[in-house]
Amino acid sequence: MSIAFDGGCSCGAIRYRLTSEPLVVHCCHCLNCQRQTGSAFVINVLIEAERLELLAGEPRRVDVPRDDGSVQKIYRCPTCQVALYSDYGRPDIRFVRAGTLDDPSQVTPDVHIFTRSKREWIRLPVSVPAFEVYYHRNEVWRPESLERMKALG
Ligand SMILES: [Zn+2]
Ligand SMILES: [Zn+2]
Numbered sequence: 429m430s431i432a433f434d435g436g437c438s439c440g441a442i443r444y445r446l447t448s449e450p451l452v453v454h455c456c457h458c459l460n461c462q463r464q465t466g467s468a469f470v471i472n473v474l475i476e477a478e479r480l481e482l483l484a485g486e487p488r489r490v491d492v493p494r495d496d497g498s499v500q501k502i503y504r505c506p507t508c509q510v511a512l513y514s515d516y517g518r519p520d521i522r523f524v525r526a527g528t529l530d531d532p533s534q535v536t537p538d539v540h541i542f543t544r545s546k547r548e549w550i551r552l553p554v555s556v557p558a559f560e561v562y563y564h565r566n567e568v569w570r571p572e573s574l575e576r577m578k579a580l581g
Contacts, residue, residue, distance in 0.1 A: 431449070431534070432445060432446075433445065433446035433450075433473075433529060433534055433535075434483075434529070434530050435524070435530055436528065437505035437528065438505070439507050439508035439510075441505050442484060442486075442510075442512055443482070443483040443484040444480060444483060444524075445480075445481045446479060446481075446524065447479045448479050450473045450474055451476070451521075451569065452539065452569050452570075453471065453536065453537050453538045453539075454470075454471070454537065454539060454541055455469050455470070455471050455540045456469055456471075456542055457469045457541065457544075457545055457547070458541070458542035458545055460494045464492065464511070468546075468550060469546070469550070471525070471527065471532075471535070471537060472523040472524065472525065472526065473523070473524040473535055474524075476520060476522075476576065477515075477521065477522050480513065486506070487505060487506070488504055488505075488506040489501050489502070489503055490502050500516055501514060501519075510528065512524065512528050513525060513528075520580050521580075538556070539557045539558070539563060540552050540556060540557070540558035540559070541558075541559050541561070541563065542560075543559065543560055565577065
């Protein structure tokens with residue numbers, strides 16, 4: 429059984445497919461993500477770059493400064509400028525923005541991070557791990573995902 433996770437930008441110039449289940453799904457409440465999205469958090473689907481297949485178009489990379497001095501590479505549609513995915517210094521892992529999936533309900537967060545800057549009015553489900561800042565992979569990821577990560581080296 430395989431599920432297609434297809435998505436794209438608003439104008440349709442970029443279409444992509446995730447060819448497998450994600451490694452993990454983050455809901456990030458940090459201030460960088462709030463600023464970038466103009467919202468209260470971002471939902472990022474982490475997946476190996478080789479499992480993110482571009483079906484149409486070529487996203488353009490924009491280097492965006494982060495509060496810690498690092499740079500986040502955000503890949504946008506060159507036409508409508510919608511942000512489709514990022515990488516955080518490891519180009520072999522993409523952080524795909526879940527809201528760009530055709531059916532965003534296909535994914536739900538496996539973990540909430542940077543809850544120290546979470547908006548107060550957001551109630552997190554008790555069943556999902558949440559961390560003030562970040563976490564160690566072994567605490568959260570499924571064994572299959574840890575294996576996949578190991579395979580990347
Ligand atoms: Zn577009
Ligand atoms: Zn964030």
